[in-house]
Amino acid sequence: MADPIAPVIQALGGALGGGHGLALALSALAMLALRAAGLLVAGALRPDHPLVAWAAAVSQATLAAFVALAVTAPGGAAAAVPWPARLAGLAVGLLAFRATGGRLLPALLAGLAALAAVRAVL
Amino acid sequence: MPQPAPSHPARSGAAAALGAPAIAMGVSFLAFGAAVAAAGLGLAWALGASLLVYGMAGQLVLLQAGPSGAAAALGATAANARFLPMALAIAPWLGPSGARRWLALPFIAITPWAAAMRMLPGLPPAARLPWFLGFALVSWMVAGLATAAGFLAAPLLDAPLLAALLFANPLYFALLLAAELRLPASRRAILAGIAAAPLALLLPPAWGLLAAGLAGGTLAFLWGRRG
Incomplete structure (x- = not known):
């Protein structure tokens, strides 16, 4: 049996400039669906509902894993930064964050400066 | 402990977005715009990815997956699947469940989410959604403008600089986590x-x-x- 959606997707892809455009359009729809599903499920849940606590834990763990991977095993273009420079950027950023009493901007700039400095030396 | 209500919650949210969040997001979206140009795709595609997908992990999967249509979209969706638990976790803080909460829908992404999870519990309920929308709209515009700037400036940016810029995002997230x-x-x-x-x-x-x-x-x- 022919897939009834295939011609629609093909036409959509054509209109959007081929595979890249089609992938983008489908992804944009999927992102809306993910966000909407979260809002829908939350419905009238209170902030202290276990499901909300679980969702917050999964979000934070994902973010922590993202950072850990970006520092230890980055993919793509970021891999061109040598690991001592990545580590120095993270360490100096965190130390500056502590030293400034939790100010984001100076800590961010200090971390990036440390990364650039270590990289220039290597 | 609830803080006193800001007299203009949307404006104070917008102002909060303009410091470190704007720089961290700006440089990573700048790098993304330049990477799209280097891949030979158009400015419209770059802006569409930044503003509609609006989650760097998924955007990079889309860009790197090549013209494979549905498969690339599936990969990008998996990479950004955190949007679901993030939306679930933030929803109760966006005020009473009703139509207005849905205004936040397109803006649920790491940077506004992390800032909101820190700020909203301390704000009076009526100020929470306006604060979030103020922050989120500025972040979203910064993402779009930085993507366009990166796309147009791509010939001027060399690969080592772009690689360093890509590190700003994880470093910023590391600082947010350290605070938590x-x-x-x-x-x-x-x-x-x-x-x-x-x-x-x-x-x-x-x-x-x-x-x-x-x-x-x-x-x-x-x-x-x-x-």
């Missing part, structure tokens, strides 16, 4: 997420992050329930 470490529930989730990160190396890139987050987050949640 004092809360026991957050501490458990962050440590479990780091411990689960190696899982991601065993799986295809698009699925690895999702698996590590699910495993680490669920472990941290169960650990908290036991304690």
Whole structure:
């Protein structure tokens, strides 16, 4: 049996400039669906509902894993930064964050400066 | 402890977005715009990815996956699957469940989410949604403008500089997480997420992050329930 959606997707892809455009359009729809599903499920849940606590834990763990991977095993273009420079950027950023009493901007700039400095030396 | 209500919550949210969040987001979206130009795709595609997908992990999967249509979209969706638990976690803080909460829909992404989870519980309920929308609209516009700037400036940016710029985003997230470490529930989730990160190396890139987050987050949640 022919897939009834295939011609629609093909036409959509054509209109959007081929595979890249089609992938983008489908992804944009999927992102809306993910966000909407979260809002829908939350419905009238209170902030202290276990499901909300679980969702917050999964979000934070994902973010922590993202950072850990970006520092230890980055993919793509970021891999061109040598690991001592990545580590120095993270360490100096965190130390500056502590030293400034939790100010984001100076800590961010200090971390990036440390990364650039270590990289220039290597 | 609730803070006094800001007289213009939307404006104070917008102002909060203009410091470190704007720089961290700006440089990573700048790098993305330049990478799209280098891949030979158009400015419209770059802006569409930044503003509609609006989650860097998924955007990079889309860009790197090539013109494979549905498969690339599936990978990008897996890479950004965190939007679902993030929307679920933030929804109760966006005011009463009703039509207005849906205004936040397109803007649920790491930077506005993390800022809102820090700020909203301390604000009076009526100020929460306006604060979020103020912050989110500025972040979204910064993302779009930086993408366009990166796309247009691509010939001037060399590869080592772009690689360094890509590091601003994880560093910024690391600082946000460091600020959360004092809360026991957050501490458990962050440590479990780091411990689960190696899982991601065993799986295809698009699925690895999702698996590590699910495993680490669920472990941290169960650990908290036991304690």
